Amino acid sequence: MSERARLNLTLYAGLLRDEREAYALGMPLFAIDPRHGVHTYAYYAEQLRFAGIVDYDNWQRRLAAFPRAVDQTIALLREGIACERMWPRATMARLLDQLDRLDIEPASSPFFAPLVRVPAGIDGDAERLRASAHATIAEAVLPALRRLRTFLHDDYLPRASEIPGLAQLRDGAAIYAHLTRTLTTTDLSAEQIHRLGLSEVQRIREAMEALAPRTGYTGSLGEVFAQLRADPANYCDSPEALLQTYRAIAKRVDPELPPLFRTLPRLPYGVTMIPAALAPDTTTAYYYPGALDGSRAGLYYVNLYRPDQRPTYEMMALSLHEAVPGHHLQIALAQELPNLPAFRRTTLAYTAYVEGWGLYAESLGDEMGLYDDPKAKFGALTYEMWRAVRLVVDTGIHAFGWSRERAIAYFLDNAPKAPLDVENEVDRYITMPAQALAYKIGELKIRELRARARSALGPRFDVRDFHEVVLGEGALPLDVLAARVDAWLAENAAPAS
Numbered sequence: 001m002s003e004r005a006r007l008n009l010t011l012y013a014g015l016l017r018d019e020r021e022a023y024a025l026g027m028p029l030f031a032i033d034p035r036h037g038v039h040t041y042a043y044y045a046e047q048l049r050f051a052g053i054v055d056y057d058n059w060q061r062r063l064a065a066f067p068r069a070v071d072q073t074i075a076l077l078r079e080g081i082a083c084e085r086m087w088p089r090a091t092m093a094r095l096l097d098q099l100d101r102l103d104i105e106p107a108s109s110p111f112f113a114p115l116v117r118v119p120a121g122i123d124g125d126a127e128r129l130r131a132s133a134h135a136t137i138a139e140a141v142l143p144a145l146r147r148l149r150t151f152l153h154d155d156y157l158p159r160a161s162e163i164p165g166l167a168q169l170r171d172g173a174a175i176y177a178h179l180t181r182t183l184t185t186t187d188l189s190a191e192q193i194h195r196l197g198l199s200e201v202q203r204i205r206e207a208m209e210a211l212a213p214r215t216g217y218t219g220s221l222g223e224v225f226a227q228l229r230a231d232p233a234n235y236c237d238s239p240e241a242l243l244q245t246y247r248a249i250a251k252r253v254d255p256e257l258p259p260l261f262r263t264l265p266r267l268p269y270g271v272t273m274i275p276a277a278l279a280p281d282t283t284t285a286y287y288y289p290g291a292l293d294g295s296r297a298g299l300y301y302v303n304l305y306r307p308d309q310r311p312t313y314e315m316m317a318l319s320l321h322e323a324v325p326g327h328h329l330q331i332a333l334a335q336e337l338p339n340l341p342a343f344r345r346t347t348l349a350y351t352a353y354v355e356g357w358g359l360y361a362e363s364l365g366d367e368m369g370l371y372d373d374p375k376a377k378f379g380a381l382t383y384e385m386w387r388a389v390r391l392v393v394d395t396g397i398h399a400f401g402w403s404r405e406r407a408i409a410y411f412l413d414n415a416p417k418a419p420l421d422v423e424n425e426v427d428r429y430i431t432m433p434a435q436a437l438a439y440k441i442g443e444l445k446i447r448e449l450r451a452r453a454r455s456a457l458g459p460r461f462d463v464r465d466f467h468e469v470v471l472g473e474g475a476l477p478l479d480v481l482a483a484r485v486d487a488w489l490a491e492n493a494a495p496a497s
Helices: 003-024 038-047 053-083 094-102 110-115 120-159 172-184 190-215 221-230 239-256 312-322 327-336 351-367 374-399 404-414 419-431 437-460 463-471 478-492
Strands: 269-273 285-288 298-302
Touching: 003 172, 038 053, 038 094, 038 110, 038 120, 053 110, 053 120, 094 120, 110 120, 172 190, 172 351, 172 374, 172 437, 190 221, 190 374, 190 437, 239 269, 239 298, 239 312, 285 312, 285 327, 298 327, 312 327, 312 351, 312 374, 327 351, 327 463, 351 374, 351 437, 351 463, 351 478, 374 404, 374 419, 374 437, 404 419, 437 463, 437 478, 463 478
Parallel strands: 269 298
Antiparallel strands: 285 298
């Protein structure tokens, strides 16, 4: 068996082990939250191809099957009520407004979006396709969404806890330990991660205090935060202007990649808006991978809801993370790697590696000369602080009994992010336990490995070679990544003098 085949087997066995453990812990019963679940299915259309009649007929089949998916979700949630596998009331109450925003006239529904324009080659069938989709949305999709809303309002929310965090659930500590292990790919305990977070918050805070006078604002760090949040100059005045600014940043970054990377992905990426029905309750941005066959570009989704809550000084760091050299570069390269099984190019995404790389990519803005404005550099520190705060807040909520309000206050005290963004982030941590831990832990490991390589290779160190090694096998557990870097260093170490 080849080394790669052995690694494939090890990774797949670990994936099955983790899935079995998650099932035994009842995690499928957390079947919906404000960011994930059956209510988001309409937006899958953005990732599908609509080129011929068969594509539209397949969409009609999806619409017809949607009520069954809703009823299955309700069944899982009912079992979750019985088994104490429920998210807290304050966070889940957001779903009611989301479902209300979907309960609109069928022709305006996101479920109908693929039918608004049809390719010229099938325009003769457009009337039939539209009539069929309109009827199915009116007679099946919307009633199903209303059933889900009624169930959440009448059955789920009255039984949901006011207290966030897994610690208050039966076997909650075991669930959190499982999620922490699988998402960070380490054996770090909640207490160790909490202490690491406190240390990183202090370190980054000191860097912010040193930089703050150069931003043009004065006073204590808290006062500088308040001035940054309040200054209208730090915001775009419309959603359209915000989107154009994101796109301009992406164009600025692309030419700066070759000095740091030997291999760039063939697949392009685009910058687009988060769907309006989801935007009020979701985070600032996210990335969605392109198609494996190259037929669809990767997409960097940005939140245009309330531009007055989206500071422009954070946009460079965010774009480096979500697009290039962050998620798009890393994920598209993994998809294009030869001789990898499909599960390693698609479904296997070790969060500590993927998000650790994204956070590490933000730091490359210094090397690319992109933080040429003190505010932009302060924004980069803000984003790094955001990930350090997560270590404290996530463990605080799920292991140490922190309230939602305490988590929000700690966040606002240590980062100049807008209140709306902070509230959405904290609610994300509540319903995605331990996911937020992976960013800082993965980034620190990659930075540690880079320092190790620089020390071992001395003047022969080339960051492009290091990046080839880190990216060359796709997403990996952090211990496997470290072993890969160590093997490369052993092959390339300077001979003893």
